Amino acid sequence: MPSATPLVIQTVKQVTVVSFSEPSIVDARSIEAIRAELIDLVEKQDKHRLIIDLSTVQYLSSSALGVLVPLHKMCVDRKGSLILCGLRKEILKIFKLTGLNKMLNICKSESAALKEFGVTIE
Numbered sequence: 001m002p003s004a005t006p007l008v009i010q011t012v013k014q015v016t017v018v019s020f021s022e023p024s025i026v027d028a029r030s031i032e033a034i035r036a037e038l039i040d041l042v043e044k045q046d047k048h049r050l051i052i053d054l055s056t057v058q059y060l061s062s063s064a065l066g067v068l069v070p071l072h073k074m075c076v077d078r079k080g081s082l083i084l085c086g087l088r089k090e091i092l093k094i095f096k097l098t099g100l101n102k103m104l105n106i107c108k109s110e111s112a113a114l115k116e117f118g119v120t121i122e
Contacts, residue, residue, distance in 0.1 A: 005033045009041070013119045016041060017110060019053040026061040035067045042071065048080025051113040055086025065100065072104055081105065085113040 006022035041047040085107040095101040107113040
């Protein structure tokens with residue numbers, strides 16, 4: 001059954017890369033579905049090396065930001081890591097204003113995030 005969320009999930013050498021098929025993450029129902037799917041990835045599917053690629057995202061609500069901190073903690077608790085990449089200038093500004101840029105690992109690109117996990121793509 002296809003996913004009801006805008007998440008696009010792929011695996012690159014034991015790292016799970018999550019990107020978005022929609023440019024806006026603001027709807028409360030959609031955010032809850034995204035949260036549930038991301039938690040399922042970590043808790044039930046044991047995917048605790050996560051990259052969240054936000055390069056296609058133009059709008060991100062504060063509720064969507066609220067999903068990232070507990071997700072980060074879950075990954076760290078399982079000896080993994082959460083890395084964000086591809087943040088647009090406007091979204092990065094929000095991360096800096098909220099201090100999330102100090103708590104979460106942020107890379108410029110997916111390839112830079114993969115390198116953080118020791119994965120290089122030829």
